[in-house]
Amino acid sequence: MSLLFGPGSWAWEPSVLIGLLATSVGYAVLVGPLRRRHHSGERVPVGRQLCFYAGVLSVFVAMVSPLDTIGDEQLFSAHMAQHMLLTFVAPPLWLLGLPAWMPGLLARRDRLARVGVRLTRPAVAFVIFNGTMWAWHVPFAYDAALRSEPLHIVEHLTFMATAVIGWWPVIQSWPAADDDPRPWRILYLFLSTFPCTALAAVITLSPRQLYTFYANAPLQLGVSPMLDQQVGGLLMWLPADMILILAALIVGNRWLADQTGRYAQGHPPKVATSE
Amino acid sequence: MTAQAQAQAHPYGTASEKAGILDWVMTVDHKKIGIMYMVTAFAFFLIGGTFALLMRLQLAQPNGRVLSNATYNEIFTMHGTTMIFLVVMPLAAGLGNYLVPLMIGARDMAFPKLNALGYWVFLFAGIFLYSSFAFGGAPDTGWFSYAPLTEKPFSVGHAMDFWALAILLLGLATTTGSLNFIVTILQLRAPGMTFGRLPVFVWTILVTSFLAVFALPSLTTAGGLLLLDRQVGTHFFNVAQGGSALLWQHLFWFFGHPEVYILILPAMGMISEIIPVFSRQPIFGYKAIVLSAIAIGILGFTVWAHHMFATGMPNATLAVFSADSFLIGVPTGIKIFSWLGTMWGGKLRFKTPMLFAVGFVALFLVGGLDGVHLAVIPVDWQVTDSYYVVAHIHYVLFGGAIFGLFGALYYWFPKITGRMMGEGLGKWNFWLMFIGMNLVFMPMHVLGLLGMPRRIYTYGDGLGWGIWNLIETIGAFVVALGILLFMVNFVVSLRKPATYEADPWDAFTLEWKASSPPAAYNFAEIPTVKSLRPLWDEKHPDLADWRVRE
Amino acid sequence: MRFLKKELSVLALTGVLSGCAGSPTFLTPASPVAQDVAWLYRIIVYMAAVVFVLVEGLLIYSIFRFRRRSDDRVEPPQLYGNPRLELIWTGTPVLLVATLFVLTIRTMGAVAAPPAASTDIQLRIIGHQWWWEFDYPDLGVVTANELHLPAGAAVHATLDSVDVIHSFWIPQLSGKVDVIPGQTNTIWFQSDQPGEYHGQCAEFCGLNHANMRIKAVVETPAEFDAWVSNQKLPPPPAEGPAEQKAFDLITHGICSNCHALGEVPPPPPGQPEKKLVGPNLNHLMSRSVIAGATYELTPDNLKRWLQDAQRMKPGNDMIVKLNPDEIEALMAYLTRLK
């Protein structure tokens, strides 16, 4: 209990709060009044809007709730949970909330647009996202981030930014018209499980402490450092893979749906039998 | 024999008109290559089966004297390696080679020469592996060759080098084959053949090919490192020098678990073609079946550690992998129910292919259920590496894969040869195999529970294992008799005059539009596809699947 | 046919549950751990049986119900699918496996640690190709293949291998744990019922994997203590020239290449400790089994072993050729190592 509500367990970091608030308001204005005024695009379904706010909420949970404090001071596993929220939960939710026309607004600045298009090519996005993921888990990088607050902020920002890039090829291009055929997206998600599984496996199966910071962190909430590290690895292993598989199935489902029309959805013909 | 069979006059000119031996050696035609794959694989199937019979004879009673321990270990290793790498995979590859282009309305595979190369590499690898018998003994460390038993100090001689090299070659062959399938299916589909209209069998071949392409590299790494250890003197698996014994298991099972689906998915695809035709219904829940195949495929890459539950992993890790493994039961269940749903409300014709397909469902269910038991970790600690696991893999790979393949052979035989397989012998063949396989493998569950470890060449009496082993041995010979009948049936049917009937089963998919056997170019004109069942649409214009959308 | 199969499995299960003629099965458990697992297994088997009967039942029903009459040429109404149904049969398995998972976790927790307040035995289990070495560090006793345990004591064992991967398995006492070179695994088990239990190496470990067995003897604490104090006795002095000859063979002769007799003498300075690939011969005759618990240890078998070990256990490491009078001498002395 004291962990959840005790003094200093919630990190009311103003910069984070302001950032989240600004994002939500900005979004609300963009999809609401501004859109109506400038007819920037078709209205965004409520469900999609909720997705976006859910994304913001998950960042709130990651950065403000005790998860943050515990992760920063005591448990690798908590820190991993935080990173999972920042990379595998929030970004896809944001993108779900993003109507196709919104990046279109930015695209008016065509230099920016060109960069964006380059960065979000599947191959490029794949490398950027997973590269960042791996780079930050190199022990000295990870420990450094834990020791210096600014670096830690950079870490989290890069995680979120690259995650958005990484999820872009999966989510953004629908409902917008399709340039790359959907099956590639299933393959993209399938291949994305590999770097995750690999990194998680190295962490989970490591017979020794990888991150000195947690090796000699204070009170461990009764969890042995080794167990903490294994749980951390597993938190990356299964959830990440499951989210990717789920995404692959959703993509596949929609794709097959309009490949087959109502065929697969089970509507028996009007005529029963032919004599 | 197929050659001579097809050498007779054919209305359209067949894939193998006056096919002389050279014609076969030089061919790049996907149909001939497919046939060669199947014939070769079946030959290996007979060898691997003989090994099984020898093992059963040795184990028929306590302290058996039929085989020495050395011979027994070679034989069970070669049985496993053969059945997995030289029988089930190439049989599926053969059928795929023959059927995929026909089913998607293409005239050949994307890379015909590469296709031929793949076959010849496979054949060479098989022969190379078996030549080890002539060079101081065959591999004898089990089909998953755990290090450090495979290292120089414990496996003197060259057996393991033969094994590793053969595995690398087979990996190469399979990769080229899979690559070919992928590109063919992605690029050469007939107009209108959208992914939503791909026959389920083509889908499973596609998924399988992706699994193979991305799982085999891990096996290649394992084999390569093993060879380095044995030949160059590195220490990847040598604990004394900073290596690791478990590294092999991680590398192997990262390949090994997807491999299980590489073996079973095509068979699932085959019966997903057979059951609808003989139930006179479309496959029930096409989308669900396709997606579950994809789900199984991806999940398969995340669960390898469940083959290592007894290696002393921490409980947290065990729990996660247990959960992960349970999940695979779900898409598998979806498939089984979809097959039931396809039969439900249909009008079932029990020709031999349908018998085998239904047999698949009945037997695979058992393999699925006892497979779930293996994910229950405390139980797994008791039954893993016991005969319980042997029972499980055989219900999946014999009751599953082999039954599916036999059904497929009966189903597509008329397409390949222009003749029907004998129904009477076919039914005998099925029932003998069905009864026999249950006699062999159901008691293995019991033996596992009674504490009999796998891979032992002998056992003492007084353990209560004798009777069950005896039943199994009897069953094994019943199965053998069934397979003998298949061969008789095969030869007799080939000697019958050909009818060249294009569509004897009143089937649904494109391959039955081509002549039997198909002309070298498959289709005079490439058909345009409007639904999953183009032939049904043709035969029932008013009930056409594509109309159903209006 | 499917009926016959069901009968078979039922028959099998009952056969197993009734402990099938002293088979080493965890379904007739002799330890709390095995008991919990047996309980869990029964649950999941019954769950599986329900699913089995249900699905096979559906299959058999539709086989008979929907068989086409020979004269029937009309196509059936075409049914393409049913999202609601598909949802149901996706959801049900999810619930089933979720239940299984909970059961799994519960049992794992239950068998994780020994009950408090039970006497403890420390044990080092060392796997060799192809025999087991049992070392009781606290008691100063080392023996082979025949494992003695006092009833009611919690055994805390560490497992190491000197060569390849083995797996330690005494079904009625505990599940398997792999014995892996370079990695020390641990296991605990406890038996409350005195008796003899069959165990065996469960991970294929080469030529004689089948002949790497364990005879576990659980006895009353009194009997166990008696056994221990006997095991601590030094080997008896050799009497007469024959025994002396044997004694020399064992301590300095050919036998000493692989075997020790009692206390292992420290290696001469500058030389590494000799790696003993064979069991310690002291108290040989106190064991009832030989050659990886493959044979009863009777004087006859011992003699046959000395004459031609390769015939009894092909491929084992004992490849010496002993001449008849050496064998006679050895028999005379070894049979006194009670």
Added chain:
Amino acid sequence: MSSQALAARPRDDGKERTALYIVLAAEAVFFGTLILSYLYLRVGQFDWPFNHPTLSQLIIPALNTAILLLSGVSAWGSERAILEAREGRLRLGLLVTLLLGLVFVAGQVFEFNRAGMRPSDQAFGGVFFALMGFHALHVLAGIVILAINLVRAFAGDFSPARHMAVSLGSWFWYFVVAVWLVLFAALFLI
């Protein structure tokens, strides 16, 4: 054979490209498992020689990396050249890439010996041998492809319309470069 001729279909374009992408992805998994084997051994093993690499240890690998990066640029140049129908530049690009590749391999061999490492030195000796060796093999394969392309280029076999072989060759080369960057980081920097 006839079937082969008939197999040519409008949708055939991109066959080779698709195939190459898949091959490269599979190759990536292969190197991935190799690197994982190394990491798995390394986290379990404490006397890793490059735990705190000194500059002198890094200098030659770094030079090699630079060389390979350069070759990547020239490979890219050659592809651009043929698209712009500048055959001279194409030949030059191919040639430069090929030579740089050879220099790189030589450098690798030199480095491996200079480090005084043998494949049989502990596990890490094998790791270096396997990772550098398998990569070097791929570089050599790339060099063979380049050589063939070079010959064809001198035979004037390429044109903006006929550049598939060049593009595929370059793609393979980019892959080889990328893999080395990862290997360099994995072996020497972490």
